[in-house]
Amino acid sequence: MTDGSKNNPGIRIATQRKSLIQGLQQELAVLDQKHLLRQRRTVETPSAPNMKVDGRDLLAFCSNDYLGLAAHPKLAEAMQEGAALYGVGSGASHLISGHSRAHAVLEERLAEFVSPHIDNARALYFCTGYMANLAVITALAINKDTTVFSEALNHASLIDGARLSRATVQVFPHRDYTALERMLQQCKTKHRVVVTDSVFSMDGNIAELGALLAICERYDAWLIVDDAHGFGVLGQHGRGVLEHLNIKSPNLVYMGTLGKAAGVGGAFVAADATVIEWLVQRARSYIYTTAAAPALAHALLTSIDIIAGEEGQQRRAHLQKLIGLFRDGLHLQVWQGMPSDTAIQPVLIGDNAAMLRVAGNLMDQGLWVGAIRPPTVPVGTARLRVTLSAAHTEIQVLQLVQAINRLDQMSYVAQCFAEVA
Ligand SMILES: Cc1ncc(COP(=O)(O)O)c(C=O)c1O
Structure with a gap:
């Protein structure tokens, strides 16, 4: 029998397709073996502490809805009002016909909101934070004669922005500003851009931005x-x-x-008006994409009002209380809490499989906590990423702390037995 695929391009293409898929299947199997396969769960209720997830009732500690605004009735009402006023789609990119009055008003409000900290402030609204980060890094890394200095624990969107720019990229160690200064001293390129998370998303600690800014000013670098x-x-x-x-x-x-504490979606960049004009002219992830639905921008106005007003202050105060409660209540022998004063309270477990077992055990108890593995965090530092929200009650937080303490205690006992055996 002859090999028909040699003479028949149709058969050859079909065989090739099969092997491409097989290649991916092998890669997926490798991820599975390393306990790195991710799984989506389907949430059937609004984002809130009590959720129905794949048919089960869970108490969630994994959203970034820090102020509990994502299901706020006033925001739902504002979204409906926005849809009635502007429809549901923008219809085009901002530089064609998609820039609505709702976007413009939101940008003015945001600029005014941050103006105590930014002179001559202007703001630009983006569809997502990921796109905003791509925009700002690629636009400010003006040409190849630029170095981007990127914090070691930066979010993936900042890492991708740096990669996408044509600049040289140097990574400086986590919160090591002396090392950064040394790198800046030795830098030969004409332009310099330093990039950092403020609150590190998987650790919860905060960058020392005062020190960082002083360095950036000394070396004429953007921060x-x-x-x-x-x-x-x-x-x-x-x-x-x-x-x-x-x-x-x-x-x-x-x-x-604006999709985390603000409870809606999108993001903004705020800076001196000239920087923003440069982004409008040059930032590809701003220019070449359909503008976000104007109704989102309209709803965000209400969100900013809540954040800036008394309700926002009360929600922040309650959240702060919950953070204290969680930290004071955590008594770990095997795992480790991390030095964070923010709503992100990771519990370091280390091994991927062990961490998945713990997250699974918590879920069996009706508690949903983010299970974070590499490459989101460095290898060997898999962790539970507990996130607290002003929508949680004190009793709910105590329930979680007790469950984590109990599992840690069981793990400690198991370790002791293993050492004795
Ligand atoms: C530190 C950080 N930056 C940027 C983003 C991206 O924001 P968005 O979800 O709006 O795309 C995230 C999202 O998780 C984040 O944690």
């Missing part, structure tokens, strides 16, 4: 701050890390997300 986990949560008025650390500088370019 891009990703405040995804600080905006709305930190600072007396919720202005984020800029207010929390009381900082201000013309070198500062600020990115805040």
